Amino acid sequence: MTTQQLFEQIQLKKSFLCVGLDVDLTKIPQHILALEDPIFEFNKAIIDATHDLAVSYKPNTAFYEAYGIKGWISLQKTINYINENYPDLFTIADAKRGDIGNTSSMYAKAFFEDLNFDSVTVAPYMGKDSVEPFLAFENKHTILLALTSNTGAFDFQTLKSKSEKLPEAELYQQVLEISKNWTNSKNLMYVVGATKATYFSEIRKIVPDSFLLVPGVGAQGGNLAEVCAHGMNDQVGLLINSSRAIIYASNELDFADKARAEALKMQKEMQVILEAKFSN
Ligand SMILES: O=c1ccn([C@@H]2O[C@H](COP(=O)(O)O)[C@@H](O)[C@H]2O)c(=O)[nH]1
Numbered sequence: 001m002t003t004q005q006l007f008e009q010i011q012l013k014k015s016f017l018c019v020g021l022d023v024d025l026t027k028i029p030q031h032i033l034a035l036e037d038p039i040f041e042f043n044k045a046i047i048d049a050t051h052d053l054a055v056s057y058k059p060n061t062a063f064y065e066a067y068g069i070k071g072w073i074s075l076q077k078t079i080n081y082i083n084e085n086y087p088d089l090f091t092i093a094d095a096k097r098g099d100i101g102n103t104s105s106m107y108a109k110a111f112f113e114d115l116n117f118d119s120v121t122v123a124p125y126m127g128k129d130s131v132e133p134f135l136a137f138e139n140k141h142t143i144l145l146a147l148t149s150n151t152g153a154f155d156f157q158t159l160k161s162k163s164e165k166l167p168e169a170e171l172y173q174q175v176l177e178i179s180k181n182w183t184n185s186k187n188l189m190y191v192v193g194a195t196k197a198t199y200f201s202e203i204r205k206i207v208p209d210s211f212l213l214v215p216g217v218g219a220q221g222g223n224l225a226e227v228c229a230h231g232m233n234d235q236v237g238l239l240i241n242s243s244r245a246i247i248y249a250s251n252e253l254d255f256a257d258k259a260r261a262e263a264l265k266m267q268k269e270m271q272v273i274l275e276a277k278f279s280n
Helices: 005-014 036-049 068-085 101-114 128-137 171-179 194-206 224-231 255-277
Strands: 015-022 054-058 090-097 119-122 141-147 190-192 212-215 238-242
Touching: 005 255, 015 036, 015 090, 015 255, 036 068, 036 255, 054 238, 068 090, 090 101, 101 119, 101 128, 101 212, 119 128, 128 141, 128 171, 141 171, 141 194, 171 190, 171 194, 194 212, 194 224, 212 224, 224 238, 224 255, 238 255
Parallel strands: 015 054, 015 238, 054 090, 090 119, 119 141, 141 190, 190 212, 212 238
Antiparallel strands: none
8 A cells, every 4th residue: 555545545534543453362352252263353343343433453463473373373364354355454563573684574575475464563773774675565664663652762762872974863863864765765654652742843854754653542641632733744644553442442242332432532533633634
């Protein structure tokens, strides 16, 4: 999917919601546990109940890897289900990969070719040659961690470097600035936490046109309106992720309806913001 197609979906659905599929078997309803593949059945119910309110889904691979081969099969069935039934949804494998070049190529093949995700999250720490193998895939997107939502983000990401080129820049600013010059950087998006809303204006000065994946609303307490006020661009440029607050709204028989109600609340809030921004 191209970013133009993603923008069109946002306009059509009046939503830039990304639902996180972080399935924890200790949190899902009892009756689902009795089924043969509870992770997939849970995801299928959540996706069917929310697909018209969201433009994107983001399984975090940790929640699948934790269950070994069974988890990988559930992940594969989930992405195939989305691609076959809702091909206009933008899919994100939140896997936070990145390694020396030949290894990164294999990660890229795994997520882009074998599983057929639209995008994968990648850590920038190993630099250009660890990221460019992902960027080589046409119409696939590499979502680079820039400023993450957790408190540990301040351990390294906001440290100022002493580099000659960017003497005053914090590490996350350097990640944004330097990665713009990498081959196929048009395929880059960035992760910026909703809990870091005050940083968005600064970030937009460096990457005015890029899409930002924004986790951290809902369970982590980030504020949607604040993020939009500082982070939205002319193509919206934001995918706001919420995982636990939507998928675990209930662990009873009504879990899918309750997930829909939570997603609808977010979509309505987004619609108001979009109408205010694009009214003229
Ligand atoms: O900076 C980051 C990067 C990734 N995440 C991931 O997003 C979801 C958030 O889940 P919630 O339940 O909505 O808090 C989860 O998969 C994280 O691993 C992040 O939170 N922050």
